[in-house]
Amino acid sequence: MYENLINYDPLKDATVGTTSTGGGVWGQINSTMPYDPIPSISPTLLEVVNRLNKLELDNKCLRLKVLGLEGKFTKEEVSNIRKMLMAEDESSRTLAESIIENS
DSSP: OOSOGGGOOHHHHHTTTSOOOSOHHHHHHHHHSOOOSSOOOOHHHHHHHHHHHHHHHHHHHHHHHHHHHTTSSOHHHHHHHHHHHTOSOHHHHHHHHHHHHHO
């Protein structure tokens, strides 16, 4: 078939007599819809997410305060659960949230 495979160019040989560039539909997808591995978040959306997280934390703290006033928790327990809610550790926050929900 091809005697000299070093000089074989599949794009050149496949497009002889046609107007195709060899990219076909895949070339159109790549050019019109580039893949972004790290999607950018608009600053406005980031503000909304941060504000929502703060409001959820405030709501949990208020529920905890009400539970403390109802006598379900002592002042020391309320203080410890509040510290857990504000911790950097995800497991501590999750545990505090489940304690509040189950009370």
